Amino acid sequence: MxxxxxxxxxxxxxxxxxxxxxxxxxxxxxxxxxxxxxxxxxxxxxxxxxxxxxxxxxxxxxxxxxxxxxxxxxxxxxxxxxxxxxxxxxxxxxxxLTVSARSLERELAMVKVRGKGEERNAALQLAEAFRARVVDATTESFIFELTGKPNKIDEFVDLMRPIGLVEVSRTGVAAISRGPDPI
Missing domain, CATH: 3.30.70.260 (ACT domain)
Incomplete structure (x- = not known):
């Protein structure tokens, strides 16, 4: 049984x-x-x-x-x-906030990239395409500031790896519901 x-x-x-x-x-x-x-x-x-x-x-x-x-x-x-x-x-x-399709999520990241010559130009072009700002620059590296959805930041970081990714610092997700009502 x-x-x-x-x-x-x-x-x-x-x-x-x-x-x-x-x-x-x-x-x-x-x-x-x-x-x-x-x-x-x-x-x-x-x-x-x-x-x-x-x-x-x-x-x-x-x-x-x-x-x-x-x-x-x-x-x-x-x-x-x-x-x-x-x-x-x-x-x-x-x-x-996921149940409510009317919410926004954003994250801030600072991404340090090493590069000279062609790598430097490639990093700047990608940063421009992702609307990342250069917040610090030396002759050998950049620090980019990028805000967006977490998957956008993931894509940016993945593209910077072969160029010379050194370090990434992320804030974590900030989210808020749309419309006039609070959570």
């Missing part, structure tokens, strides 16, 4: 890559010591991955900060993350 099958747990079930989605969550929290550690602890304690994390105070008078987290998982896992975040004491609101 076969035992009845219990529903699969999102913690133990193998995930097929086709079922994994990437979501951007905006989390409004109290700006106080330890809040970020609690939010990150929720992710690490349950084995959820954080692909990008940004945090800044957004309402000084009310002592509120906004955490923007990019994470991935099955739809069930994303829903669990959202519900678990909502239960944390310093959290005021959690919004899945």
């Amino acid at each position: 076969n035992a009845p099958l219990s529903p699969p747990s999102p913690y133990s079930s193998p995930t097929s890559r086709s079922n994994v989605e990437t979501h951007t969550l905006a989390v409004l929290v109290d700006n106080e010591p330890g809040v970020l550690a609690r939010v990150v602890g929720l992710f690490s304690g349950r084995g959820y991955n954080i692909e990008s994390l940004t945090v800044a105070e957004v309402a000084h008078g009310e002592h509120l900060s906004r955490i923007t987290v990019v994470t991935s998982g099955t739809p069930e896992t994303i829903e669990q993350i959202q519900h678990q975040l909502e239960r944390l004491v310093p959290v005021h609101k959690v919004t899945d």
Whole structure:
């Protein structure tokens, strides 16, 4: 006699890559010591991955900060993350900006590229095509500043690799919903 099958747990079930989605969550929290550690602890304690994390105070008078987290998982896992975040004491609101197709995501990157001669010209031409600004230049290198969607920055970095990519610094995703309403 076969035992009845219990529903699969999102913690133990193998995930097929086709079922994994990437979501951007905006989390409004109290700006106080330890809040970020609690939010990150929720992710690490349950084995959820954080692909990008940004945090800044957004309402000084009310002592509120906004955490923007990019994470991935099955739809069930994303829903669990959202519900678990909502239960944390310093959290005021959690919004899945991916569900709302009316949101914008941008990231800032500084990209250092080494190059002389033809490589230098190629780097400048690519930078112009991507609307990257030169924020520092020496006779042997450039530092470009680039703002855009994360995949645009990925493409720029990949194209700079063969030219002489030295280093990349990225801010992480900043996201906001479109229209007159707040999150």
